Amino acid sequence: MTTIFDSNGPSGAGTGRVADLLATALLGPDARREHGFWRRLVTTEPFRRPLWPPPGPTPDERLALAHARLRALNSALDSAARPASDPRALAAMHEWLAPVDPALTTVAGIHYNLFLGSLLDHDTDSTRDLSDFLRLRRIGTFLCTEVAHGNDAAAVETTATYDPARDGFVLHTPHAGAQKFMPNTSPAGGPKSGLVAARLIVGGADHGVFLLLVPLTDASRALPGVRVRRLPARMGSPVDHCLTSFDQVFVGRGALLGGVQGRVGEEGVFRSETEGRRHRFRASIGRVTAGRICMSASAVGSARATLAVAVRYGGHRFVSGSRPSPPVPVIAHRSHHGPLAEAMATVFAMSLLHRRVLDRWEEAAAGPPADREAAERLVDVAKGWITWQARSVIVECRERCGAQGLLENNGMTELVTGVEGAITAEGDNLAIHSRAAAGLLLEAARDPDEGPAAAPPGGDLTDLRFLGRLLDQVERIWFARAAARMARVAHGDPLERWNEGSGPALRGVEAHAYRQAAHAYECALEALPSGEARERLGELARLFALRWVARNSGDLLAAGHLTAGQVEGLTDVSEQFIAAVSGHLPELTESFALPGELLADWPIAGARYTDAYDDAGASWHTAAAREPAGDAR
Incomplete structure (x- = not known):
C-alpha cells in the first residue's frame, strides 16, 4: 500500500516503496498537501456511500444528499475561498469527489469555480460582500448556455439593459430560445444566486456578453420576475437541470462583473480596455478554462477508481475451465487482463497529462499572452482527450465486471453517466478540439520547416525515443493532410475550407494529445530513480505508445517511418508489454492511493463481495434450525 499520505512517511523498500514513487508521479511531489485534505474528506460521513439493500435513494433524495455533502465540505474548509482561488485545490477537489458523488462534484464545481471564482476574479477592489456565498447561506450557480446557444455562447440573447433612472440593469429573456439551459437553478438545496451571461445594452448600443450577479430563488420558490422550470431528468444525474428565464428583472449597477472587458461608471457611460465583443465575452467567462481542467480531473479520478475496482474484482472472481481443474481468477485469462493492462497504460497517461496541463496553466498565468x-x-x-479516454476506460471496466458492474451499489453506473456530463460540460469536446485544430494548423503553417526529424526505419520498437519520434510523425502526417485538403478550396469560403480539412485536422488534434501524453510519461520517467518503479512506468509508457503506433502503422509504413517487418512485429512487442503490465496490475492500482474506506463502499472491490448479497432468512441459514433434535435415549 502507499504510505505517502501516512504521518510516518514513505516506506523504505518493497512494493510499498514502488507504489509511493508511482503515486508521486501521478499525484505530484507535494501530494500530501495538495490531495491529503480531499482524500481524507471522502472517507468520512456524510461522504461514504449508503449500503445496500434497496430501496436506494430517489433522485430528489440523491440531490438533497449532494447539497448536504456540499455544506459538510464547506464547513470542513479553512476558507471557502480556497478552492476558488487555488487551481490545484480546485482540481484535486474534482479528482477525489467525482468517484464518490458526481452530483456533488457538479454543484461544488459550479459554486466554487464558475460562481465564486468569477466573483473573486472580477472583484479586484474587494467591495462586494461575499459572506453569504462563502458561508453557503446562498448557493451560487452559473447561467450561460441557452436553449438556442451552447458552444456559440457568445451569441446568447438574454439582455441586460442599463436603466439610467434607476442606475441599474433590467434583465430580460426575449423568446423561448433565450431561456437559460443550466443545472442547479431551482430552490432545491437552499436559496440560490446566479451569475447570468447577458448582452449588455447601454444607450441602445450592444457591448457584448457580460456576467451579472442575480438572486434567483429563496428557500422555496423563484423570486419575482424569475421563472425556473425543471427539465426532464438527465441520464444518470439527479442534479436539477432547469430552464430559467427573466421578465424585466432589475438589479443594481454593482451586479455587473466588470474589469478590463468593460464597466459602466457612475455617470452611466460604458468604458472598456478590450476591443471586440468576442474578446470581452471570453474575458468575462475566463473561469470556463479552469472548469475544463476540472472536467479532466473528474475524469481522471473516476477512471482510476473504476479501474481499481475492476482489477480487484477480477482477482477474486473465480471461474472454472472446460476441463476438471481448480477454478482460477478471471483476470488470469488474457482476454480479461489484456484490456485492463491497456486501460492501466491509458489511465497513467491521462493522469500524467492532467498534471502536465495543470503545471503549464499555472506557469502561463503570469506570462505573456502567447504563453497563455x-x-x-x-x-x-x-x-x-482525457474525458473521451475516461469513457472508454470506464465502459471497458464495467464490462469486465459483468452484471455486477451494472448494479448501482457497485458504483460504476454513476461514473459512466458522470463522464458523459464531463464530455459536454465547459464546451463540447468536438467544439473545443475544432478550435484547437485551427490553432495547431496555423502554428504548423507559420513554421513549415519546424518539427521533428524523420524517424529512420529500423529503429527498436521497445525504444521510447524511437516510439516518441513515431508519435511526432503521426501528428505531422494528419496536419499535413488537413492543410493539403484545405488548400484545394478557394479562400473565399471558410466553411467549405474547414469542412474539407476538419476530418484529418481533428485526427491531428488526437495525435497531438497522444504526443503530449507520451511526453508527460517521458518527464515522469526522468524524475524517477532507477529501480522497479521506473521499470513499471517504462512498461506502461511503451504499451501506451505502441497502441497508438499500431493504430497508425499503415500511414507510418507508407511514409517510410516503419518497415514492413516492424509493422509485422508490432503485435508481438505489444503482447510482450501487455504481459509485463498485467503481471503487476494489483500493485499498480496501489499507486492510485485510493483509501480503503472508499473501496469498501463498493461490494465487488472486496474479496468477500458475496457477503453483500447474503440473506439471513434463506435456507442455508435456517436449515440447521429446522432439523429435528436427535434421539435423547
Whole structure:
C-alpha cells in the first residue's frame, strides 16, 4: 500500500516503496498537501456511500444528499475561498469527489469555480460582500448556455439593459430560445444566486456578453420576475437541470462583473480596455478554462477508481475451465487482463497529462499572452482527450465486471453517466478540439520547416525515443493532410475550407494529445530513480505508445517511418508489454492511493463481495434450525 499520505512517511523498500514513487508521479511531489485534505474528506460521513439493500435513494433524495455533502465540505474548509482561488485545490477537489458523488462534484464545481471564482476574479477592489456565498447561506450557480446557444455562447440573447433612472440593469429573456439551459437553478438545496451571461445594452448600443450577479430563488420558490422550470431528468444525474428565464428583472449597477472587458461608471457611460465583443465575452467567462481542467480531473479520478475496482474484482472472481481443474481468477485469462493492462497504460497517461496541463496553466498565468494562449489550447486538447479516454476506460471496466458492474451499489453506473456530463460540460469536446485544430494548423503553417526529424526505419520498437519520434510523425502526417485538403478550396469560403480539412485536422488534434501524453510519461520517467518503479512506468509508457503506433502503422509504413517487418512485429512487442503490465496490475492500482474506506463502499472491490448479497432468512441459514433434535435415549 502507499504510505505517502501516512504521518510516518514513505516506506523504505518493497512494493510499498514502488507504489509511493508511482503515486508521486501521478499525484505530484507535494501530494500530501495538495490531495491529503480531499482524500481524507471522502472517507468520512456524510461522504461514504449508503449500503445496500434497496430501496436506494430517489433522485430528489440523491440531490438533497449532494447539497448536504456540499455544506459538510464547506464547513470542513479553512476558507471557502480556497478552492476558488487555488487551481490545484480546485482540481484535486474534482479528482477525489467525482468517484464518490458526481452530483456533488457538479454543484461544488459550479459554486466554487464558475460562481465564486468569477466573483473573486472580477472583484479586484474587494467591495462586494461575499459572506453569504462563502458561508453557503446562498448557493451560487452559473447561467450561460441557452436553449438556442451552447458552444456559440457568445451569441446568447438574454439582455441586460442599463436603466439610467434607476442606475441599474433590467434583465430580460426575449423568446423561448433565450431561456437559460443550466443545472442547479431551482430552490432545491437552499436559496440560490446566479451569475447570468447577458448582452449588455447601454444607450441602445450592444457591448457584448457580460456576467451579472442575480438572486434567483429563496428557500422555496423563484423570486419575482424569475421563472425556473425543471427539465426532464438527465441520464444518470439527479442534479436539477432547469430552464430559467427573466421578465424585466432589475438589479443594481454593482451586479455587473466588470474589469478590463468593460464597466459602466457612475455617470452611466460604458468604458472598456478590450476591443471586440468576442474578446470581452471570453474575458468575462475566463473561469470556463479552469472548469475544463476540472472536467479532466473528474475524469481522471473516476477512471482510476473504476479501474481499481475492476482489477480487484477480477482477482477474486473465480471461474472454472472446460476441463476438471481448480477454478482460477478471471483476470488470469488474457482476454480479461489484456484490456485492463491497456486501460492501466491509458489511465497513467491521462493522469500524467492532467498534471502536465495543470503545471503549464499555472506557469502561463503570469506570462505573456502567447504563453497563455498555448496553455489554454493544451487545456482544451487535454479536456477532450482525457474525458473521451475516461469513457472508454470506464465502459471497458464495467464490462469486465459483468452484471455486477451494472448494479448501482457497485458504483460504476454513476461514473459512466458522470463522464458523459464531463464530455459536454465547459464546451463540447468536438467544439473545443475544432478550435484547437485551427490553432495547431496555423502554428504548423507559420513554421513549415519546424518539427521533428524523420524517424529512420529500423529503429527498436521497445525504444521510447524511437516510439516518441513515431508519435511526432503521426501528428505531422494528419496536419499535413488537413492543410493539403484545405488548400484545394478557394479562400473565399471558410466553411467549405474547414469542412474539407476538419476530418484529418481533428485526427491531428488526437495525435497531438497522444504526443503530449507520451511526453508527460517521458518527464515522469526522468524524475524517477532507477529501480522497479521506473521499470513499471517504462512498461506502461511503451504499451501506451505502441497502441497508438499500431493504430497508425499503415500511414507510418507508407511514409517510410516503419518497415514492413516492424509493422509485422508490432503485435508481438505489444503482447510482450501487455504481459509485463498485467503481471503487476494489483500493485499498480496501489499507486492510485485510493483509501480503503472508499473501496469498501463498493461490494465487488472486496474479496468477500458475496457477503453483500447474503440473506439471513434463506435456507442455508435456517436449515440447521429446522432439523429435528436427535434421539435423547
